[in-house]
Amino acid sequence: MAILPCLVKGMRDYSSLQLYRRNYILSIIRSIYALYGFEPIETPALETRTTLTGKYGQEGEQLIFNVLKSGNFLGGIAEAISPTEHRKLKPLISDKGLRYDLTVPLMRYVAAHQHQICFPFRRYQVQPVWRADRPQKGRYREFLQCDADIIGSLSLLCEAEILKLIYDIAAQLGIQNFCIKINHRGVLSAITDPEKETLFCTIVDKLEKIGFQQVVTALQEANFSDATIASLSLLQNFKGSNAERLIQLQTAIGHTDQGSKAIKAFTDILAQTHTLGLPDQVCAIEPTLARGLNYYTGLVMELTIANSLVGSLGGGGRYANLGNLFGATGLVGVGFSFGIDRLYDIMEAQNLFQSIPTYSTEVLLTNMEENGATQLLHLLRQLRVDGFKSELYPEQVKIKKQLTYAHKKNIPFVVISEKAGSVNHYCILKNMQTGVQNRYSWSELCDALRTALAATC
Template structure:
């Protein structure tokens, strides 16, 4: 959980402005949900490993009483429900489905919503992995059509392109591909282990599968999927050979084929997304397409992920309410953009012009001039003390304020003003009637 400097906030807001604008372009509406959710809402959706990362919030008052006295403090699984009935949200998808279930009779379906809010996970902090991070979700609820998947994939591509990300890759798979090679009763465990592939490597995943007593056929099939090469068309042929004879495999291949055809019609270029047959996404609620945004040769991990979920609504009393969505992780996006020097040329100043304060007894006139600048739409501030001009220029330089106004002689809208460009050092003299036009032109030239 970190503080963000003004510079970091400006850069994060730049990322968010692009994401929000494209979400709106695609017809998504904003939604917000509380930071706290009940344990009943949070538990049973993320798998065993995910549930261990939920931040639980203690009950108020004397919550232990006689019931807890009989339970060993080391038996945390039994103790936890007694001392905590709420937790910080783990993601935005589960709260979304809780909201949709509660308001399903007022919502117009398909419901296209986006949500930009922080989530919390009690994880071990490291590069690209934080305990508090900002997620930007876009979901379509209430339609089983694979056109929704295609739109989400094109949305991911458009945002990544607008952010000018280098070497990004949108990986896709279908849970049916993995279902086709494993025992249905062990599918969740299989996906949990396979989801660690990028983190721990192929050999450790193979070892984990063996230790979990998966069959030799399942392990061999996974190894075969891992070695698939070529473009999407070639990989679909390889999938057809490997799992096309199974019901799950045949269905998954048909869905992947249709989604790719739809993305092509939407303008996604060839290779804009890549079939990765071992992509699992560890969350329990995914049932169909899964997707992930990554950067080649990066140690940060995925920049976002998502997929199709068909049964999550059932847990909240909204039966047969399907959904598909994707979530960008702003903190990892920031790290990658910083590493790729993609913030160059992005305005990071909040003040556009500094009005200097060098004349004694001129406060009344300076404040009047300050009001006039703001009325004309300029983000302005007045240096509050009467000090040497060098100190005020140093202040403007440190704050990255692009322009400084230095009034000449008595302050009045009828007198002249020096407008100094802090980047070039060039300064020109203007009357008040000329000053606003000159400043507006100069600011536009920086954009």
């Protein structure tokens, strides 16, 4: 019985066209990361449960893909646990999981190699992550993240550089109507009980998804005070420019220690980004922006598109305590992560892929009955020696079929070799886009092809 060719929900295959486009996005991101002095690292897909757990909050940890222990993972379990205590079952049958993000593995890596690393450590990482989430538009179970982090510095210049980096990448990709929203955890800390701050941020993080009234209901059910809810409502209604919002924040929370620190951080960071060349209107203070991950402690940021249902195109912020969990006391960091899949969706919706090459092969060498195989292989070898991405059609079939093949693969040029046996071999170079054909000797072909390809770029 044949196996049904189906995908696991939330996972995707990628066609050549999609990969050409994704690779274009990645090339822009990597080039700008390098421009800013970030260096690449990679970490394994699997991490231990002790590495992954205790960092993302209760809701985040429910989305970790746990991997079963090898061998008889159920041995002795029936006697050790009752069926109703399923949460206790995970550590008994699983000691590892697929990485949830790239930040926690980064801090594990830094803690393990801190004596070899030069600080401040600027690293970038482009790798897939996995989340056992409910699949929907713009949300997948496997997706590619592109992180850039600066580890080992408390300077707010790091935040300013990250914000300018986000802008440079979005602008270079040609994305329209984007905005970088920023907030500071001190803003939310200033209006809630310190012991319930993590829960408060987790609930407020759902604001755009479920709406303000449902957030209020959730806060009431979690026994948050009326004063906290009223303060959140006040922040929700702030309007105007960043300068005007800073004035409103000063009035609302400037009298608190957390609030005054947040306002000072906003003021310094915005001044530094202005000097770096970040347009003032691109970056907007959003006092209710929370970012749901537990490890953020300072500035948080998101890249968003106006009037889009895709959600944020990336997020990040400052974290101060992750290093402590791995024995690297005092190692603070700040970073940002782009979601490639959402970037792709937005760029496709905004028709930004029109000028990106969608082919690998540059020239197809046709295979005709009257041509000798030896001569064709010799020409194919010469084309590749000269650096042309080329292929020989493997079968001797009608020219129409071979041209159709070239058209479907978006191959820009086709070489049709004339009958072998003459002293001076000639061939036809056909431009598949314009239909123009020119006749060249074999000695002239490579120069003509190089000129023709340059003209199409």
